[in-house]
Amino acid sequence: MPQKRVTSPSSSRKSPSLRTRGGQRSRGSRETLRLLLEAVAPSLLRDGVTAQQIYDLAKDALIKSAAANARMASGKINQSKIAAATGLTRPEIRRRLERSGNPQTVDVRALDRSTRVIEGWLRDPMFLDEKGKPRDLSLRNQSCGFPALVRRHSGDIPPRAVLAVLQAKQLVAVHDQRVRVRASKRSLAESSKNALPEVAPYIVDTIRLASRPAANLKYATKARLFAESPKDELLLTETVVTAIASAIATLAAPDGQSERAKPSQGTRQLSIGVTLIASSADEKLSARTSS
Numbered sequence: 001m002p003q004k005r006v007t008s009p010s011s012s013r014k015s016p017s018l019r020t021r022g023g024q025r026s027r028g029s030r031e032t033l034r035l036l037l038e039a040v041a042p043s044l045l046r047d048g049v050t051a052q053q054i055y056d057l058a059k060d061a062l063i064k065s066a067a068a069n070a071r072m073a074s075g076k077i078n079q080s081k082i083a084a085a086t087g088l089t090r091p092e093i094r095r096r097l098e099r100s101g102n103p104q105t106v107d108v109r110a111l112d113r114s115t116r117v118i119e120g121w122l123r124d125p126m127f128l129d130e131k132g133k134p135r136d137l138s139l140r141n142q143s144c145g146f147p148a149l150v151r152r153h154s155g156d157i158p159p160r161a162v163l164a165v166l167q168a169k170q171l172v173a174v175h176d177q178r179v180r181v182r183a184s185k186r187s188l189a190e191s192s193k194n195a196l197p198e199v200a201p202y203i204v205d206t207i208r209l210a211s212r213p214a215a216n217l218k219y220a221t222k223a224r225l226f227a228e229s230p231k232d233e234l235l236l237t238e239t240v241v242t243a244i245a246s247a248i249a250t251l252a253a254p255d256g257q258s259e260r261a262k263p264s265q266g267t268r269q270l271s272i273g274v275t276l277i278a279s280s281a282d283e284k285l286s287a288r289t290s291s
Contacts, residue, residue: 043196046169048115062086063096113154114165120153121181134181139163139174146179 070081079090121127121134129135138145150159166172173180227233
């Protein structure tokens, strides 16, 4: 009589506790990503970064990270392993890996619609005068005015909606039913400047350290300091910077030594990051420290 094969529940499916822990970690990672994106979203919108561009950058980042753990003994990258980890197709992974070493150009179709309109206005001969400068455009002229510019370089977005965005960004001025461009190629590049790129390297270092499996957050705090005037702000900034620099110097060179001796094998490293940011409204000055 043939024996009936009995399959152990543990061999046919994952343990509920493992699934629960994996699901909790996944939800935690998604929540962390949501908070990070919400924090940088205002800056991204101001600079005309679109959802499509974020999606493309996310793909490249995931592929780069997965590729670091998918190299075979021959030195080649196991694209199937990357596909399994990222959910992307192998043809797309191959294409992105091939171009990873080449400078990337921004596809004008993926640019923010209002930025596309200004770019077109600055270079499209149809909307330039005899000197190559952008013409003032009529809001009523459908054939060669502002509505035509929007149709040509923005697609199906209503001209009034594009105009409202351009006015909010202070890229155009409207007078007597005519629109004048206030931006130049140089000012467009300069308008995207903000403090975020300057502090990004420090934020990235902190995230990389915290993302390591063995990372253990020892201490984190945020202090809000208030200054009533620019002079008070300057004095407060100097006081904070001097105090922190003195503390770091003391930690780095204890007992009068010029520098700490080279750490022995197995010594743990503690990283200290300080960001001092002046802001308007009710948060005049905030100092954040983490270690």
